[in-house]
Amino acid sequence: MNRKTLVLPAVVGLLATLLAACGGSDEAGDGGEPIVVGTTDAFVTTADYPAPFDPALAYEAGAWNILRNTFQTLMALPRSGGDPTPEAAEKCSFSDQKNESYRCTLHSGMQFANGHALTAEDVKFSIERTLAIKNPNGPVGLLSNIDAVETPSDSEIVFHLKSPDATFPHKLATPAAAIVDSEAYDGTKLRDGFQTDGSGPYTLQTEEKNGQVVSAVFSRNPNYEGSLKLKNDEVEMRFFKDSDAMEEALQKGEIDLMTRTMAPDQVARLERGDSKSIELVEMPGQEIRYLGFDTDDSTAGKTAVRQAVAQVIDRQALVRDVYERTAEPLYSIVPSSVGSHVNSFFNKYGEPDVTEARKTLRAAGVETPVRFTLHYTTDHYGPATAKEFKALQAQLNRSGLFNVSIEGVPWKDFRPAQSNRDYAVYGMGWFPDFPDPDNFIDPFFAKDNFLNSPYRNDTIRTQLIPQTRQQAQRTAAAKDFERAQDIVANDVPVLPLWQGKQYVAARDDVTGVEWALNSSSVLQLWELGRGISG
Structure with a gap:
């Protein structure tokens, strides 16, 4: 078996049977060689990010x-x-x-x-x-x-x-x-560097060069007291410049597993099952990708401009041509796999329509072509990001209503600049903090939102968010969440583009791969163990 396509948590019982049949168990993989995990994530200390692993700063x-x-x-x-x-x-x-x-x-x-x-x-x-x-x-x-x-x-x-x-x-x-050691952390300022002092399942030892992590080793914490059951004693994380280098290491057996961040063509290739020793696991995800707007900007601050962009963008073409259907079109800031989702953007704008976009701009007295720059990060959301923004640029400029340029920026510079409102229009991703519709509304539209967006809607802030949080039974909050999504579709402070699927590729002697990521994209290293190669 070189590929599994599984949906969690509906197949929990099936997974238990599969793991048992493959020699996996709660104790699988104790001791032995470290599990080696590949990633294209980069951790660099800068003036804005002096301590990437400090819980008071880390938020990606x-x-x-x-x-x-x-x-x-x-x-x-x-x-x-x-x-x-x-x-x-x-x-x-x-x-x-x-x-x-x-x-x-x-x-x-x-x-x-x-x-x-x-x-x-x-x-x-x-x-x-x-x-x-x-x-x-x-x-x-x-x-x-x-x-x-x-x-x-x-x-x-x-x-x-x-x-x-x-x-x-x-x-x-x-x-x-996260619970930090009060004897090791200052209560008023961030820590410098990559050191961690916690009580989690693993301790962390990092090696760095020029302010960047080049290796990380997770070792079983002998003092850990909690609910997690570790299937291994040690996990090594190796960092790669791109997904091609990471896949090559997996094929050679230099690493055991890779997930962040795989390119769409890699997923398609592994999905075909060309390698008998590599297992690809697909699972539902809640990652979303969207455009953000500075609503105080002289151009992007015009509601008609944002609405016209929403009327022109073709999500279906984007996920087909760029992401090879490893993503799905998204028509709301709340993904379809989360309760209370409603297709608010499709309900308002329908299929891409340049004629309607022209009417929207003309009615607001906006001269065309509308000029602005789309900013994106070159090294944070995966190798397809540059291709995605070239496609978005082409879609907008083909309409004749826009004259859009694009600019890629490294994440270490992109995120502070975005937060400082240096960009009129920019591309961002969101991995949920927790699987509830509140986590796709409050972080974006509350007063202290993580985008530092100037957009303000008092109905969302002072009525809908407080009302939904009073409902212990989350289905009772559905109408309020739907109303919030409709407001966002009308005002377009953000424009949802697509919702991702999750993929993990691993050598076939690694057990627990089905649990390597949970529905909120949490990397659960403790689930990984060693089995028997098939």
Whole structure:
């Protein structure tokens, strides 16, 4: 068997049977040679990112994958997604009916990997540290609803929220709430470099050159106390300049697994099963890609311009010609695999229509061709990004309504410039912090949104977001989420393009590949083990 196409979590029972048949088990792979994982992620220290693995700063998928394997959080997502369950905590629950007070109790006798005791005070310190540092590129927005943190005892933590929030357990399961050692971190500033001091399943040893990580080794943490079951003692992460070099290493057996970031043509090639020793696993994902607009810009700030772009862009052609159907067209900021999704953009604009776009611009008195630059990052979202933006440029310019240029920028420069509003129109991706529609609305449109967007809609901010968070039964919030998506489609502060699928390619003696990524794109290194090559 050299390829599996699986849908999680519907096939949990089937997977258990498959793994057992292949020699896999909860203890598979203990000891033995390290599992070697390839990635094209790059971790570089800069003035804006002095500590890429500091939980008060890290807020992108690659860095969070490091943090999720080295730090603990009070709660964690189950291996196949769903509602979070206790991790560093023994138990957690709301202690009131309004979802405004949340209480957790730690496991007893907990320690960090360095041997220091882990107590409720460390949890309090970690949360308050991120709130105090309040880095604009960091995840502080996920914690901004916390009003106060109390520690009645060494093992008890109580969070008092400013307003009801049924999604708060999900937020405590993200690296934004990672527990750091209060003896090793400064409470008022970021750490320098790549060192981590956590209590997660692994310790991390990095080798760096010129401020960039060139190797990373994850070793089993003997002090780990939590719910995760490790299938290996050590994982090595190797970094590649591009996906072709990464695939070559996989084919030669120099690495055991690769995922971030694979090119569409690689997926298509591996899907054909040309190599009998490589297994490709496909699973549903919630990654989205979109265009962002500076709504204060003299050009992109015009609603008619943004609406006309939405009327011209052909998503079907984009996923067919650029992504070889490894992605799906997306017509809402909330992906179709998440509850309360509605095709708001398609409902408003329908199929691409240059005539309607021309009418929109003419009615608003906008002269054509409209000129602006599309900015994208050259080294963060995969090798197809440049081709994608050339396709977008061609679509817009072919209409005769736009004169668009494109410019690629390395991520280390792109993200600070985007956050500083240096770009009128730019391409971004989003890997959800947790699988709830709130995580596709609040981070983009709340006051302290992670894009630092000037867009403001009071209906979304002051009515719909608070109302949805009062609903413990998330289906009860569906109408409010649908209304928010319709507002976004009308105002177009962001323009959703496509929703990705997840792929992992691995040597056939690696077990647990089906669980290497969960539905929120979390890299679960602890699931990987050694089996028997078939």
